[in-house]
Amino acid sequence: MGDPVPVDVVALDPVLEAGTKAALLSCPQVRLADPDDGPRVVVITADAVGRPELDVLRTVRDVPAPPDVVLVAAELAPADTLHALAAGARGLLRRREADPTRLARAVLAAARGDCTLPPDLLDLLLEHSVSRATAPWAEAGLDDRERSVLRMVADGHETSEIAEHLCYSPRTVTTIVHDITQRFRLRNRAHAVAYALRAGML
Known part of the structure; x- marks a missing residue:
C-alpha cells in the first residue's frame, strides 16, 4: 500500500465539514492534507448543487495543479450532475449514501483518475x-x-x-x-x- 492520499474538505456549512472530515479519518488510505503540501483530492459537501456550489468547485480546480474533486450533496438531479462533471468533479455521491467506506472509495477512485457516479x-x-x-x-x-x-x-x-x-x-x-x-x-x-x-x- 502506498502513502495515504491527502484530502481536504470544503463545505459551506461547518457542521457538514466536520462530519465529512470525521468520516474520512476512519479510512487509513486517506489523510487530511497539510497546509504545506496541498490536497490531491478535495471533497466538497453541500446541501444542493447550485451556482454557489459550482463556483466553489471551479475555484478549487482553478489552481496550477488542480486537485480532483468528489462532490457530496443531499440531492443529485441529472442536470446538476452534468454541470458538476463539466466543472471538473470526478466523483458524485448522495449524502445519505456517503458512509465512510463509500466516501473513501470515491476519494481513492478520484485520486486514480476514475469517475464515480451512483448507478441509478x-x-x-x-x-x-x-x-x-x-x-x-x-x-x-x-x-x-x-x-x-x-x-x-x-x-x-x-x-x-x-x-x-x-x-x-x-x-x-x-x-x-x-x-x-x-x-x-x-x-x-x-x-x-x-x-x-x-x-x-x-
Whole structure:
C-alpha cells in the first residue's frame, strides 16, 4: 500500500465539514492534507448543487495543479450532475449514501483518475441523454467500442476492470479514453463522460 492520499474538505456549512472530515479519518488510505503540501483530492459537501456550489468547485480546480474533486450533496438531479462533471468533479455521491467506506472509495477512485457516479443516477443520465439525442451513434462521434468503455468509466470502474470486462488490454482501454479526450479536446475522463452525456452520445 502506498502513502495515504491527502484530502481536504470544503463545505459551506461547518457542521457538514466536520462530519465529512470525521468520516474520512476512519479510512487509513486517506489523510487530511497539510497546509504545506496541498490536497490531491478535495471533497466538497453541500446541501444542493447550485451556482454557489459550482463556483466553489471551479475555484478549487482553478489552481496550477488542480486537485480532483468528489462532490457530496443531499440531492443529485441529472442536470446538476452534468454541470458538476463539466466543472471538473470526478466523483458524485448522495449524502445519505456517503458512509465512510463509500466516501473513501470515491476519494481513492478520484485520486486514480476514475469517475464515480451512483448507478441509478447514471441510468437517469443515460435515459435523459438518449431522449435528447438528435443523431445516430455513429454520427455523434463515438463508435460502439468507445461507448462501451466510456459507460464503464462513468460507472466508476477502473481501467483494469474495464479491460477485463470488455476483454481488452489495459493499454487499449487507456488509449481509447485518451483518443476520446484528444478528439473532443476534453480535460480528463470526467469531462469526457459529461461531454458525451450532454451531447447525447451515451
